[in-house]
Amino acid sequence: MDDQVTIKDIAKQLNLSLSTVSRALRNAPDVNPETRHAVLELAEALSYTPSRLALSLKQRQTRTIGVIVPNLDNVLSTMIRGIDEAALESGYTVMVCQSNESYGRELANTKRLLESLVDGILVSVSSETKIFDHLQEILKRKLPMVQFDRSSSELKAPIVRVDNVSGGFQATEHLIQQGYRRIAILAGPKNLGIGKKRMKGYFEAHKVAKRKVDNDLIMYCDFSQESGYWATLDLLGMKKRPDAIFAISDRIAIGAMLAIREKGLQMPHDIGLLGFNNEPTVQLVTPAVSSVEMPSFELGKLACKLLIEKMQRHGVIPDDHEEILKTRLFVRPSSLRDSSTTLAPQRS
């Protein structure tokens, strides 16, 4: 196909041995300055590029990190930016595989990464994934792995995530403080850890405020806007409808907003609304929607750094290591009923 320039070509033209050229190229100490100069010059002239393939095969490491994500939404894109940055800083290349929320694709991707001999893997588990065999296989091969954002306790690998319990607590506490009394939660898919944790915070906040939770106000749904919409219509159709809704993602919250609008209810007066992720969109709708922000960029960066540490200093990071980042609540008009409360600082 393409005639790659190799060390051989340089050696031949300069009447040197392969080893000498190799050494010159890598600035080894024991090589004649003139020789080195000649080699470097010719390499430049031929626009020689070392073959990472050969190098990797030889050294049995690729300096590549595989990333498995369920999609490329706003939050994950930001995390990947963080991952990218950390990887670049340490001279690693990142290979992103996106499973489109499908178990089958995640399986295929994992296989690919395993074959490609990546040096380590960052994974955020697809919401659809219930079987972890393929990821267990990674561990079985002793390939360093770190979970980020969405994680599973079935996998014995370090986790970097936000404190979802605390995030759910912040959200619910705020709603309670605003005088809302029947706070519903749109909790996402029933089996998803992230949802369970945010819901735990929701319960804790109620407990601290000495309030009971009405179990009818707990609604499971998909992660889609559609699903948030339908779940909310259900909620609003109840005889004793909720006076506030905490959605565990902004996407779901937007769906809820559409349903609320359709029913002609006013936010924040008739009903309060609060989401999670603080995506740009929630600032633009009317009224702007309150949301819990997670430090996505930092989270990605940290996860990657942790993985690199794990890769380079084998065994230093225990498998049950958890790195937990704080969330931050952004209060906006959708949940601000009590005018005596001041708005939290907003992003520009």
Place this chain on the structure above:
Amino acid sequence: MDDQVTIKDIAKQLNLSLSTVSRALRNAPDVNPETRHAVLELAEALSYTPSRLALSLKQRQTRTIGVIVPNLDNVLSTMIRGIDEAALESGYTVMVCQSNESYGRELANTKRLLESLVDGILVSVSSETKIFDHLQEILKRKLPMVQFDRSSSELKAPIVRVDNVSGGFQATEHLIQQGYRRIAILAGPKNLGIGKKRMKGYFEAHKVAKRKVDNDLIMYCDFSQESGYWATLDLLGMKKRPDAIFAISDRIAIGAMLAIREKGLQMPHDIGLLGFNNEPTVQLVTPAVSSVEMPSFELGKLACKLLIEKMQRHGVIPDDHEEILKTRLFVRPSSLRDSSTTLAPQRS
């Protein structure tokens, strides 16, 4: 690091030669069924994974496609999904490098991909990139390359993009039909081809309608929401202010919307607004903003298919090949002043 299971291990345990094992594994015709069976069984038991590295080195092809993108925004994420799908269908792996709109990063990424011996490259040029040396280098090495979405005529490589002139035309024509007379354009960065083309459509629509363009209504800006905001404030501060704004991206349009709101003007009555990309956000703001949609998923998929074709059948696709997809206008309340016009079909 990790003790990979190789063909050698299998050969040793079965007292076979490497070649036989290799053949058995690949279902070669001339191998004893019993032998094959034994090999396959042991391979399974040891969870043997072929080394793509060794294979690639041998065959001088990686079955990997490198993708260079300026960022991972909504549009590009969707395109990448399309790319992914096409690649998967043909058994290729995709390696996405995101330059974060920075020339330096794009340079580093290109170098990496070149070293990694990808079989082909899909590139969407960063808006900041003015020097194309690194991409020229790709061509110089005869590495198959296809440009998608944002492209440069300086690069002699096929292009897959939408018809931006026609998109700009659709947008402007619609605004004219709605009775707007002073239509401003937020044209993005001055040197960007995509902006120039959409603006060309803007001029053509005026010409067809036999209207003059007031050059004061042409505003250049960044691709950011911020920039759209400030540019719009400028526009609205003019003595003869525009009565409609066509923004060449939704991000910019949202910025414009914020400025319009701030000035207390009503859409679509006082001023019309229309964006480009049809991102989910524009449907959610009030009023919902009209936008020109480009078929991002299909575009990515097509670009990838074209690249694969170019890789597999060398020389069949000429370097000046252009694949041009149609845009589609979604009319929403932000630009719907004339109530006799019906709304175009919306997405669910």
Place this chain on the structure above:
DNA sequence: TTGTAAGCGTTATCAT
């Protein structure tokens, strides 16, 4: 300071 040769995991060519 430079050269020789073995090896990374695989396949292809030629023998047997």
Place this chain on the structure above:
DNA sequence: ATGATAACGCTTACAA
């Protein structure tokens, strides 16, 4: 039907 050997591009003892 199976085996031996060279090769892909590079590094690295060891030797000169």
